[in-house]
Amino acid sequence: MKFESKKDILFNSVMLGTLGLLIWIMAMVLTNGLSGETKYITLFFTLCLTGLVLWVYFGTSYSITQHTLSYRSGPIRGKIEIEKIKEIIKGKTLWVGLKPATSTNGLIIKYGKYDEIYISPKTNELFIQKLLELKSDIKVTE
Numbered sequence: 001m002k003f004e005s006k007k008d009i010l011f012n013s014v015m016l017g018t019l020g021l022l023i024w025i026m027a028m029v030l031t032n033g034l035s036g037e038t039k040y041i042t043l044f045f046t047l048c049l050t051g052l053v054l055w056v057y058f059g060t061s062y063s064i065t066q067h068t069l070s071y072r073s074g075p076i077r078g079k080i081e082i083e084k085i086k087e088i089i090k091g092k093t094l095w096v097g098l099k100p101a102t103s104t105n106g107l108i109i110k111y112g113k114y115d116e117i118y119i120s121p122k123t124n125e126l127f128i129q130k131l132l133e134l135k136s137d138i139k140v141t142e
Helices: 007-033 036-058 125-135
Strands: 002-004 062-064 066-071 076-081 084-090 106-112 115-119 138-142
Touching: 007 036, 036 062, 062 125, 076 084, 076 106, 106 125
Parallel strands: 084 138
Antiparallel strands: 002 062, 062 066, 066 076, 084 106, 106 115
């Protein structure tokens, strides 16, 4: 089952501001007549950053299969064996660590010995329910 990532106002504002800045930089480069090589290098890197921002915005999702939880957020991808998941913390935000998420108040998933990841599915309750169907002894903390 596939879950899209929730996008909150803070994330949307940061993304819109970043895209606006990148578009402004491209417009300035094109209208102010930088020298040939510098102009093309600047445009190349600006377009790459714009693509990366859009990839993260539209490409963040999570999938649950019989044995794995997969996540992807732009170039960040990975899989977690459901059998290794120990605890899910609801409604908190992980400020440091792996965060393939686009919103606050998501889920912190603790797995393995010391590993944790922060994700933000659109519906936390449905996501937890699907995981508990596959492994009923996962501790859920609020």
